[in-house]
Amino acid sequence: xxxxISRFAAAGSxxxxxxxxxxxxxxxxxxxxxxILRYYGIVPFGSxxxxxxFLLANWECARQGVDVVLSNPCDVLHRVxxxxxxxxxxxxxxxxxxxTTTVGWTLDLLFLLSLSLMPPxxxxxxxxxxxxxxxxxTVVFAVERAxxxxxxxxLVLATGLFTECRLPIRLLGYSLGLVAGLLKYYPIMVLxxxxxxxxxxxxxxxxxxxxxxxxxWFEYESDILRGLPNIPTGPYNTDLISARNLPFLLGxxxxxxxxxxxxxxxAAGGLYAMMVVACVTFCRKLLCFGxxxxxxxxxxxxxxxxxVIGSAVIVGCFFTAQSIGYRGMFLLMVLPGQxxxxxxxxxxxxxxxxxxxxxxxxxxxxECFRLALYDALEYLDLPSVIAVEIKMLFWLVREVCWWWVxxxxxxxxxxxxxxxxxxxxxSSRLALSIAQVSDRD
Numbered sequence: 001x002x003x004x005i006s007r008f009a010a011a012g013s014x015x016x017x018x019x020x021x022x023x024x025x026x027x028x029x030x031x032x033x034x035x036i037l038r039y040y041g042i043v044p045f046g047s048x049x050x051x052x053x054f055l056l057a058n059w060e061c062a063r064q065g066v067d068v069v070l071s072n073p074c075d076v077l078h079r080v081x082x083x084x085x086x087x088x089x090x091x092x093x094x095x096x097x098x099x100t101t102t103v104g105w106t107l108d109l110l111f112l113l114s115l116s117l118m119p120p121x122x123x124x125x126x127x128x129x130x131x132x133x134x135x136x137x138t139v140v141f142a143v144e145r146a147x148x149x150x151x152x153x154x155l156v157l158a159t160g161l162f163t164e165c166r167l168p169i170r171l172l173g174y175s176l177g178l179v180a181g182l183l184k185y186y187p188i189m190v191l192x193x194x195x196x197x198x199x200x201x202x203x204x205x206x207x208x209x210x211x212x213x214x215x216x217w218f219e220y221e222s223d224i225l226r227g228l229p230n231i232p233t234g235p236y237n238t239d240l241i242s243a244r245n246l247p248f249l250l251g252x253x254x255x256x257x258x259x260x261x262x263x264x265x266x267a268a269g270g271l272y273a274m275m276v277v278a279c280v281t282f283c284r285k286l287l288c289f290g291x292x293x294x295x296x297x298x299x300x301x302x303x304x305x306x307x308v309i310g311s312a313v314i315v316g317c318f319f320t321a322q323s324i325g326y327r328g329m330f331l332l333m334v335l336p337g338q339x340x341x342x343x344x345x346x347x348x349x350x351x352x353x354x355x356x357x358x359x360x361x362x363x364x365x366x367e368c369f370r371l372a373l374y375d376a377l378e379y380l381d382l383p384s385v386i387a388v389e390i391k392m393l394f395w396l397v398r399e400v401c402w403w404w405v406x407x408x409x410x411x412x413x414x415x416x417x418x419x420x421x422x423x424x425x426x427s428s429r430l431a432l433s434i435a436q437v438s439d440r441d
Contacts, residue, residue: 011115041372058087084183123343186320241323241325
């Protein structure tokens with residue numbers, strides 16, 4: 001009984017909050033609805049599901065012959081199309097802006113129900129952390145906007161679930177992962193999981209993936225190139241997730257202090273390189289712990305697969321571009337594996353897993369903390385210099401936490417790849433070839 005409760009507690013709590021907020025918006029006081037969102041650290045829009053509305057507006061305008069890469073009069077915010085052109089291939093689906101509530105509500109419901117498929121917690125503390133992550137600002141923001149990332153989460157989760165099945169079902173899962181990558185590019189990192197296959201299957205999958213990408217590029221090259229500049233970027237001290245935030249904002253500060261933007265850019269590049277080196281060094285240090293490798297190898301199948309998949313997606317997003325905060329929803333896949341690491345008998349490994357899990361939950365609530373801090377500073381009416389320093393300190397701690405979590409996830413990915421049949425097979429054959437050459441000499 002307790003096992004079933006722990007499995008459905010997080011999904012049930014999120015579903016209860018979702019249904020409650022839906023009723024409040026539809027039948028209750030919308031002012032209270034918006035105030036709850038503000039408490040969460042979310043600036044409310046005039047209506048829910050604004051990102052679903054954006055996709056449907058693109059379909060609606062595309063059916064009318066409008067080039068939505070250049071303009072989108074059907075969208076309430078006139079946002080131009082920024083996603084993969086593959087989305088527009090479905091524009092003939094007879095849905096438009098008027099269907100926003102139905103489509104957004106359905107997508108969110110499927111997403112929340114899918115959380116019951118995640119590995120269940122085994123201890124009270126684990127249950128608390130998973131429920132806290134599920135009800136976090138990151139997840140509520142994604143659900144309130146009904147962003148297309150919700151669809152991608154479902155596809156990536158299906159990839160992970162199918163990875164535990166027989167080869168034909170695994171191939172279906174990899175196909176879903178590829179579709180997710182073609183829909184919004186960054187989920188292509190989920191295909192890291194194909195390294196678990198034997199070399200012959202891996203090579204076949206690589207050829208199929210390259211073929212699919214080649215067809216995609218050949219079919220949509222011009223639309224891809226036109227859409228890439230529309231991908232939004234923003235300041236380094238908001239809710240955006242990126243490896244650039246810490247070094248680039250510090251670089252800007254150095255450039256301002258020196259009254260020389262070129263010096264700032266050079267400083268930003270140097271700081272970025274230093275952070276990457278520090279991240280890789282920390283990752284290698286973690287892999288020196290034989291106990292950590294043993295714990296990772298002993299993880300239950302789904303815990304390990306979702307840990308690898310979630311880590312690959314987050315690490316890819318972190319280093320390639322700036323991501324809006326709701327993309328952190330993929331940390332929900334990472335958390336069960338990190339909590340499993342926290343059950344290790346070795347103290348250092350146990351502490352690593354628990355600390356990383358706590359930091360993940362705090363990061364998923366960080367936008368709530370940030371805006372609450374800003375409101376508190378405004379209420380206290382502190383001198384502007386002190387207020388700026390406090391804000392800067394909060395931002396610095398948050399960014400260091402992101403680098404910590406990403407370093408741990410990189411260690412997970414490195415361990416997965418080194419232990420995979422593909423890498424082990426290539427390494428053994430390479431070693432054999434070197435030995436044969438040495439013998440001949």
